[in-house]
Every structure is written in C-alpha cells, then in structure tokens.
Amino acid sequence: MAQPVSATAHDTLAQKSRDDSIVSGGRLVAKALKAEGVDTIFTLCGGHIIDIYDGCIDEGIRIVDVRHEQTAAHAADGYARQTGKLGCVVTTAGPGCTNAVTGVATAFRSESPILHIGGQSSLTQHKQGSLQDLPHVDMMTPITKFASGVFSTERVADMVSMAARECFNGAYGPSYLEIPRDILDAEVQLTKATVPAVGKYRASTKSIGDPADIERLADLLVAAERPAVLFGQQVMSSGSLDAAANFARALDIPVYANGGARGMMPNDDPHHFDRTRSDAFKRADVILIVGTPFDFRMGYGKRLSNDATLVQIDQSYATVGKNRDVDLGIAGDPGAILTAVAAAASGRMDKGKSQLRQQWMRDLRAIEATKLEKLMPLFTSDRNPIHPYRLAWEINNFLRDDTIYIGDGGDVVTISAQAVRPRAPGQWMDPGALGSLGVGTGFAMAAKLAHPEKEVVCLYGDGSFGMTCFDMETAQRFGAPYLAVVGNNSAMNQIRYGQIAKYGPNRGDIGNKLGDVDMSMFGKMIGGYGEDVREADQILPAMERAREAIAKTGKCAVVNVWIDPNEYAPGTKAQTMYK
Numbered sequence: 232m233a234q235p236v237s238a239t240a241h242d243t244l245a246q247k248s249r250d251d252s253i254v255s256g257g258r259l260v261a262k263a264l265k266a267e268g269v270d271t272i273f274t275l276c277g278g279h280i281i282d283i284y285d286g287c288i289d290e291g292i293r294i295v296d297v298r299h300e301q302t303a304a305h306a307a308d309g310y311a312r313q314t315g316k317l318g319c320v321v322t323t324a325g326p327g328c329t330n331a332v333t334g335v336a337t338a339f340r341s342e343s344p345i346l347h348i349g350g351q352s353s354l355t356q357h358k359q360g361s362l363q364d365l366p367h368v369d370m371m372t373p374i375t376k377f378a379s380g381v382f383s384t385e386r387v388a389d390m391v392s393m394a395a396r397e398c399f400n401g402a403y404g405p406s407y408l409e410i411p412r413d414i415l416d417a418e419v420q421l422t423k424a425t426v427p428a429v430g431k432y433r434a435s436t437k438s439i440g441d442p443a444d445i446e447r448l449a450d451l452l453v454a455a456e457r458p459a460v461l462f463g464q465q466v467m468s469s470g471s472l473d474a475a476a477n478f479a480r481a482l483d484i485p486v487y488a489n490g491g492a493r494g495m496m497p498n499d500d501p502h503h504f505d506r507t508r509s510d511a512f513k514r515a516d517v518i519l520i521v522g523t524p525f526d527f528r529m530g531y532g533k534r535l536s537n538d539a540t541l542v543q544i545d546q547s548y549a550t551v552g553k554n555r556d557v558d559l560g561i562a563g564d565p566g567a568i569l570t571a572v573a574a575a576a577s578g579r580m581d582k583g584k585s586q587l588r589q590q591w592m593r594d595l596r597a598i599e600a601t602k603l604e605k606l607m608p609l610f611t612s613d614r615n616p617i618h619p620y621r622l623a624w625e626i627n628n629f630l631r632d633d634t635i636y637i638g639d640g641g642d643v644v645t646i647s648a649q650a651v652r653p654r655a656p657g658q659w660m661d662p663g664a665l666g667s668l669g670v671g672t673g674f675a676m677a678a679k680l681a682h683p684e685k686e687v688v689c690l691y692g693d694g695s696f697g698m699t700c701f702d703m704e705t706a707q708r709f710g711a712p713y714l715a716v717v718g719n720n721s722a723m724n725q726i727r728y729g730q731i732a733k734y735g736p737n738r739g740d741i742g743n744k745l746g747d748v749d750m751s752m753f754g755k756m757i758g759g760y761g762e763d764v765r766e767a768d769q770i771l772p773a774m775e776r777a778r779e780a781i782a783k784t785g786k787c788a789v790v791n792v793w794i795d796p797n798e799y800a801p802g803t804k805a806q807t808m809y810k
Contacts, residue, residue: 257282263391277323279350304334305673318345325363341663344398402547449575463523467491471566494653623650639671640692641725643718669698679711687713754789
C-alpha cells in the first residue's frame with residue numbers, strides 16, 4: 232500500500248514539477264505586485280482569487296487574511312500611509328468587493344495609493360447569473376482613479392502595472408482591477424505575457440510647476456510680515472515632511488498641520504503651532520495651503536481672510552482654486568516646490584523683516600498659551616462620569632516617542648485632536664475627509680506590521696469599535712498586537728448632539744443610543760488583556776498595565792473607559808461639519 236504523502240512533501244513535489252516558463256494569471260499578478268514594491272496583501276479568501284495567493288507564495292509576498300473586507304481595505308490604506316508604498320487589497324467577487332467599498336472610498340477621499348484587485352466569474356459565464364457576479368468596475372469607477380477589467384491572461388501583469396501607475400498620477404488615490412477567474416487560472420508562456428520591466432515605465436513626479444511661479448512665491452514670502460502655512464496629508468504621502476519642515480525653518484513661518492502631516496515637527500519647535508490656526512488665518516498677510524483641499528474641514532476656504540494673499544500648492548491641478556479663489560496656485564510635488572522656493576528665497580530676508588516674523592510668532596505663542604490654560608481644567612477634570620477631554624489628555628501623557636496614534640470615531644476623536652500630540656512624523660492617523668468609522672482596526676494592524684518596533688495605540692469610540700473589532704484577533708494572529716482604548720459613552724454621540732439640538736431631548740436619543748457594553752471583555756475573549764475604567768485617575772495606570780501585558784504576551788489589549796455622554800467637542804456643538 233502506498234504511504235500517504237505529507238503536505239510538506241506535496242508542496243516540495245509541486246515546486247519541483249512547476250515549469251517556470253509557464254505562468255498562471257495569478258502568478259502574473261504576484262510578479263507585477265512584487266515589481267511595484269508590494270510586500271503584503273490584505274485579503275479575505277474566496278474561490279475567485281486563490282490563484283493570486285499561489286503566486287504570492289512564490290514571490291514572497293505576505294498574505295494577511297482578515298475577517299471582513301472593510302478591514303482589509305482600511306489596512307491596505309493604512310499600510311500605504313505608513314510605508315509610502317502602494318497598498319494592496321485583494322477581494323473575491325460580489326460581497327467581497329462591496330464589503331471593501333468603504334475602505335476604498337476612504338482611501339479615495341484621503342488620497343491614499345491602494346490597488347484593489349477583485350475577482351469575477353469566468354468570462355465564459357458572462358451575464359449568465361454566476362455566483363457573486365456584479366458589475367464591479369461600474370461600481371468602483373466613481374471612487375477610484377482607474378477601474379478596469381482584465382480580459383487576457385497575457386495582459387494581467389501589464390494591467391496591474393497600469394492600475395498601480397494611476398495610483399500615483401497627480402494626487403494619489405486608489406485603483407480597481409477586476410480579473411475573471413478563468414483569466415487568473417489560465418496558464419501562458421511567460422515569454423508571451425506582457426510583464427513591464429522594473430524601473431522602465433515610470434516618469435518623475437517631482438514637478439515644481441512653472442519656475443516663474445516659484446520665483447513669485449519666493450517674492451511673496453520674503454515680503455510678508457505675518458505669513459502662515461498649513462501642511463496637509465499630501466505632505467506626508469509624497470514623502471515631503473523633511474522638505475516642508477526645512478522650508479518653514481528657513482523662512483521663519485509658523486506651521487499648522489492636519490491629517491498625516493501632524494507630528495511633522497517636534498512639539499517644542501518654535502515654528503510648530505496647533506491651537507491658533509484660526510487666529511493666524513485671520514491676521515496673516517500671506518497664507519500658504521499645501522496638500523489639503525478647501526473642503527468642509529476648512530469651511531470651503533471661507534475661514535481664510537479675504538485680506539490675505541492666498542497661495543495653494545497641490546498635487547492635483549483640479550484641486551487648486553476649487554471652492555475658493557487663490558492669488559497663486561502651483562500644481563506639483565509639495566517637497567520639490569517647497570525646496571525650490573526656499574532656495575529662491577535664501578539670503579533675501581532683511582533684519583527688519585526677520586524681527587517682524589519673530590514678533591508674529593511670539594504673538595501666536597502667547598495666544599496658544601492662553602488657549603491651553605483655558606483647556607487645562609477640562610484636561611485635568613476628576614469628574615465622574617469621566618470627561619472625554621481628560622481621557623484625551625491621559626492618552627497624550629501615555630504616548631512614547633515611538634507611539635503611532637490612531638483615532639477612530641466621531642466626537643471622541645475630534646476631542647482627542649485638542650490634546651494628543653504625536654511625537655514624530657507619521658505617528659498620527661485618522662479617518663480623513665470621508666469621516667469613516669471602523670478604520671482603526673485595519674490602520675492599527677497595518678501600522679504595526681509596517682513598523683513592528685513601534686507601539687500602536689488606537690482610540691475608538693464604542694460605536695466604531697463595534698464595527699471592526701473582531702479583526703483585532705487578526706492583528707494578534709499575525710504578530711501585530713496593539714492597544715485599543717475605547718471612549719465608551721454608549722452612543723453615536725456626534726450625531727446625538729445634533730439631534731438633541733434640532734429636535735429636543737425627547738427625540739434626541741432615537742437611532743443613536745447603544746447598549747452599555749464593557750468592551751474590555753473583548754480583549755480577554757481573544758486571549759489578550761482587558762480592563763474597565765470608571766475613575767479618571769485610573770486611566771493612565773490601566774493603560775500602563777495594558778502596555779506591560781502586550782509586551783509580555785504579544786497579544787492585544789482593550790481598555791474600556793466610561794466617559795460622559797453629555798460632553799461634546801466644540802466643532803460638534805457648532806455642527807461645523809455641515810456648514
């Protein structure tokens with residue numbers, strides 16, 4: 232009787248018998264991803280896409296399989312933000328694709344370069360009602376920079392490269408590629424497949440726009456007495472953080488940051504400001520907006536003084552001057568432009584102008600100190616239920632120099648922005664302009680996988696935690712444990728405030744109240760650490776115990792903090808997100 236062959240032996244035999252001159256569509260996908268620098272894909276298995284896994288094994292690409300495709304898409308987004316490389320999510324057809332839509336849309340509004348590869352039924356079953364058949368390309372087109380099907384195995388690698396290239400065309404963003412199962416499974420001679428050579432099909436993206444505009448901007452900034460600059464997400468994603476910081480220091484300009492640019496300068500840097508943006512924008516004579524649009528977060532540009540000279544730099548030509556007239560617009564790479572402007576302005580600042588700049592920054596620093604002093608009673612409040620500002624303050628005190636902070640929620644995260652100060656570039660992540668809840672788990676897992684040497688802390692609202700928390704087990708399974716802090720007020724509180732204000736307390740709790748759930752039990756359920764906190768002075772000790780547990784066990788931890796449901800962020804009270 233023949234002896235059974237072990238799984239390892241089967242793998243060895245299969246590897247030996249494989250003819251490397253013959254490749255499947257799935258292996259071509261993996262070869263193309265490897266050429267794009269992709270080292271990790273985030274996925275949930277499905278019969279339409281398994282040949283891609285086979286190819287990824289051959290190419291040494293890590294396969295991280297999650298419990299929900301939304302998490303996979305958010306993780307691909309988070310991985311792109313943390314590494315600066317192309318993120319990749321692979322989903323099966325039908326619900327696999329639709330479950331990933333929120334994550335892809337989040338990347339679209341956040342200008343994050345991810346490639347979504349989706350499965351589809353065989354071309355031979357087109358329009359026959361096959362399993363999980365949907366018009367994926369049609370659905371994904373409005374929320375991607377590029378969306379297409381692949382109709383030939385020979386073109387698989389070429390189409391992957393084409394889709395990836397579009398992710399970095401102008402402002403970054405996602406692409407979608409649908410590959411039918413028979414295209415993936417079919418085998419072709421490698422010599423007959425179109426496989427673009429690494430480094431042979433890319434143009435430089437480091438454009439500075441019109442050189443005359445560089446000189447004009449340098450002139451404006453040299454002449455300014457009260458300039459101010461806001462750096463946005465593009466400064467982070469384009470790898471321009473150092474160039475932006477050097478620019479601000481060279482020209483003595485106060486710096487404000489949003490999105491991924493937060494943390495780009497040390498908190499004690501004399502050019503770093505974060506509580507006086509509205510004050511600066513009211514008084515500045517030159518305002519420079521770099522890598523962030525005039526969207527709802529900036530009142531569509533209406534919060535900027537009409538008396539100031541307004542300059543906008545963006546990777547996308549379409550974004551410059553959108554919603555608000557500008558005096559000068561430059562489309563190009565933020566870092567290249569800022570470096571060129573700094574060089575053009577070098578040595579041109581006279582002593583008198585420099586003294587005016589220093590006084591301008593001293594004035595702003597004094598206002599910052601006054602605003603912080605007003606907030607301190609909230610940051611240090613011992614009230615019970617715990618004030619959400621106290622939770623945010625304790626988290627800020629808890630962060631180490633290497634901690635990546637992630638905010639996932641509505642009001643609780645908006646409040647955290649008042650207190651939490653990341654210690655280094657790339658150590659702040661938030662939902663971005665789409666305002667998606669549920670990003671935290673994928674972001675945290677991706678951040679830890681990208682930077683295993685760093686600590687990762689995610690602050691959730693209890694509503695957002697419930698959306699994707701089961702993939703904490705996935706993070707744990709792949710050796711990426713992190714600390715989840717849940718600000719628990721048993722409600723979708725940002726919406727709750729608006730309802731109460733609009734309809735009164737009798738109707739204000741409809742559709743937004745959640746059950747009183749001790750989320751710390753979830754940490755214990757997955758074999759990690761969990762602790763429940765009801766007293767303000769126990770927040771920091773609980774997080775320190777959680778940190779120790781993660782270091783000791785290599786598993787995740789959940790600290791559930793009960794916060795006052797009747798306290799709200801100033802922006803929530805003003806309902807600025809709707810104005």
